[in-house]
Amino acid sequence: MIDARTQQWQTLTTTAWDVLVIGGGITGAGVAREAVRRGLRTALIEQGDYSWGTSSRSSKLVHGGLRYIAQGEVRLTWHSLTERERLLREAPGLVERMGFHFAHFKRVFPGRWAFQLLIMVYDLLAGVRDHRYFKKLNFLARMPGFRSDKLTGATRYTDAVVDDSRLVQRVLDEAVADGLVMLNYVKASDLVMTNDRVTGLCLHDVAETSLASASHSSGTVVAAKAVINATGAWADRLRSNLIDEVRIRPLRGSHLVFAHERLPITEALICHHPDDQRVMFVYPWEGRTVVGTTDLDHRDDMDLEAVLSTDEMHYMLRGINAQFPSAAFTVEDIISTWSGVRPVVSAGDGSDPSKESRSHSVWNDQGLITVTGGKLTTFRLIALDALRSAAAQLGITVRDDGAAVFRAPQSGTPPAHLSAAMFAHVVARFGIHTQRFLREMPAGELEPIADTKTVVAELRWACRHEQVVHLDDLLLRRVRLGLLLPRGGLSALPMLDGILRDELGWSAEKIAAERVRYEGIWRRYYSLPPQS
Template identity: 35%
Template sequence: MTSELSPRARAANLMRMASETFDVVVIGGGIVGAGIARDAATRGLRTALVERGDFASGTSGRTSRLVHGGLRYLKHMRIGLVRQAVRERDLLLRQAPALVRPLPFLIPAYRGHGPGKTSIRFALFLYDSLSKDKVLPRRAWLGPEGVLMREARLRKEALEGGGIYHDAVTDDARLVLAVIRAAANAGAAVANHAEALAILHEGGRATSARVRDRIAERIFEVRSRAIVNATGVWLDRLRSHREGAATARPTKGIHVLVPRDRVGNRGAVVMSAKRDGRTLFVLPWNDLALVGTTDTDYVGDPDRVLPEADELGYLLESVNETFPEAHLTARDVVSCYASLRPLVRGPSSREAESDISRRHEIYEDRDGLLSVLGGKLTTQRGMAEEVVDRVCVRLGRPLRCVTRDAPLGPRPDTEAEFRGMGFDDGAALRLASRHEPDA
């Protein structure tokens, strides 16, 4: 088998899908679907994956680009959620060093605004304690002078110090592609621009998916012993046998990219939104600063989600509050993007957007369709393991998960290979995080 994702490989995979019967078909080519396909294929299950657009063209390619444990969830004492995410973060740092890289964060403490120094120091202590493998440097505390030596253009008034902690950063779309490649290399038939139109049934059970090749405009059926719906905010479109109300509650997040020299941040900075105190990030992204993210309920067509002017203003005014010399306006925006988080709908319709559960859920409908909702880049591997465990029970095949120990993405020496081709250190680093040398 090959990890090639070429038009020729796609055509061959579509032929396989139309002619073979699979153990599991995964619908959705974001990070969750990719992770499920990788896990299933590496266990030896005959696996197929279809994605109606490009791989990672939905939420998974429009994230904050962070691989993180969710420090802010400690505010609500969601210890189990954070522990799981921290440990999956540490796994990714070991498995994919060319794709997932450590990133230090500074949280400044201001008197009368945002979290105080006592709560920050306790949160960082707890965050460190949840990391079992200790693959990242430990936290540190800086006084006001130390904070300003690190980030000279931060607001100085009422500054009481700041905490340093580490998470990780990735190119989100490239991480998805690396997981897709791993699935293909293990034997999965994967195809983008292949849309699942409907789930077909025999004797009341889901037995196949009707799929449209959106390039050749051909419709065919993919037969499978198990079908997994991993379409995120589009989850309920395929669930004809679900009971009760819709399970997905989309919340909207936007990000904005502005010139980094205007902001003046040397590294990653955590800040509190000026209007409502929400936790925001300013991240270094080459010569730009990536600012995000908003978190608002969304009602509308998930295919037409766009940033709004007021949302841009919310982010820009928060940067200007934290970095007073920035003076950012809408004219300074280089790029912006919006996405929808596929969160689990709770029992209360009045839940605040930021309080909706970040956990994931696996649903099994009366027809046997498995659907998975929630999660994020960081936790996809563990989610996939749970889903495929369910599939294996159904198939009567107790196969062991192997993704915990498997490398992912370009080889660790890829950066050195690019330097050997004559690229400078910065270019070699950027290329290694995106491409194999022979890609």
């Protein structure tokens, strides 16, 4: 019997595609979603795992970006806020509105009235009125342990948070339901050219081989009317085959994860770091408290996962301890870390990384459409711009008809054995697959793991339906246990081996090897810097 991956590979390599998308992050997923919705034969490949790059290691914020208004990018802010509101409507529970607080201090800019003027514009662009002011004591009751010296009060406004990797998966789920064929661990090694135009790709299945060895094999040629390079911070690589130009400035943003008990906040705080006045966020996420982010030029090997430096770690510890001095956070309090590389399109002037524009760019080089930059929040608009650039090759007209990215899930009535909160969690995670999830998954596995919201059945479903190839695909991206539990979470998962054996057919030797591999990845990229 042919297995699912082999079947997908055969379909991928024997079909002439309208659109072939390279990149399984949020931009590639968005392009695929909009393409199949228009009836285009569409395939998507990812050389690692879905959302492996930036889209599983963002700051988890769906926001407009207050600072973009100050930088004059009002249009970007407006688009971001409009899309934020759309996502809140279409994906409730996955994208969740959250209060953000900005504290005001005596004789420190911006004061209450200047900041509230900014927030009024922000809310006007979003089409909501969602801000208020708290006096000092009321704010301290909401942010226990926050520094009180010279504090006058705080302004509260709202943005949103998300499980970024799950957002990618749900967009892909919607696209697959409309006909998308997708496969991870597939490398595009070369462009296929016909009369100086890109007409396809040379592909390699690297699930069981290394990327380096794949580059030395012949590969399989796949034809497409339009090839869309949505590889984010890696976009210059493929484009450099056609044009000698470097446009991407990879910027690293790192984050620290703490137990909620160490900093029991229920809403977010936006503040300035005492060293350099850079903006920092402190916010609750998935039952933990997150501190971030940095904004540094990333000069490490892009084929390796980004990792925070010791300097970044201590920078963020100084920042959080300045805001909550009684907490006295130390290295020992950190449960996990993550670092992502933002695909920023550089102005080329060597400016402060934080002042680079977060707008996206689209280029058409001899038929290769490259789309990069932009924000997680605006992925739908970015996708539409990419398709517009490919419209002539596809013989279509691309309009924004306002159609929903996410269809309303046929969630039905919550099962008697499932609480309303857990049912809402399942709907948020699985959307259009909610009822199938509840039918297929054992009722006894709808129990949370440790103190997280993740249930055991999510592991089984991912192994069965979501192209898990390695253990890190499962624990760091399909679910987020590797970020939420100490030492990567393996000790809290006694049921894991049985699920891997039953759903993936892994032998005891394979499971042992994958555990070693996962522990190595977690220690190197999601724990503390080695010298710590």
